[in-house]
Amino acid sequence: MTNPTIRIHNIEKDEIIDREMTxxxxxxxxxxxxxQEPEYIKQEAEQTTKDADKAALLAKLGITADxxxxxxx
Numbered sequence: 238m239t240n241p242t243i244r245i246h247n248i249e250k251d252e253i254i255d256r257e258m259t260x261x262x263x264x265x266x267x268x269x270x271x272x273q274e275p276e277y278i279k280q281e282a283e284q285t286t287k288d289a290d291k292a293a294l295l296a297k298l299g300i301t302a303d304x305x306x307x308x309x310x
Contacts, residue, residue: 241266 240258295305
């Protein structure tokens with residue numbers, strides 16, 4: 238099976254080049270990176286989960302964050 242064709246237009250030379258996509262280009266075409274979730278969004282979601290877990294634990298223990306810091310120091 239051949240990969241799709243890429244068309245490159247060199248404006249300076251007014252030249253058009255048609256060539257087959259490389260395997261790497263074709264893989265990126267099928268799974269574009271801009272559709273994947275950026276790392277900072279994953280980290281933000283993890284931090285939000287950690288914060289919610291901490292708040293739930295503090296509520297369960299019936300203490301504040303400051304009181305927990307005192308216990309751990």
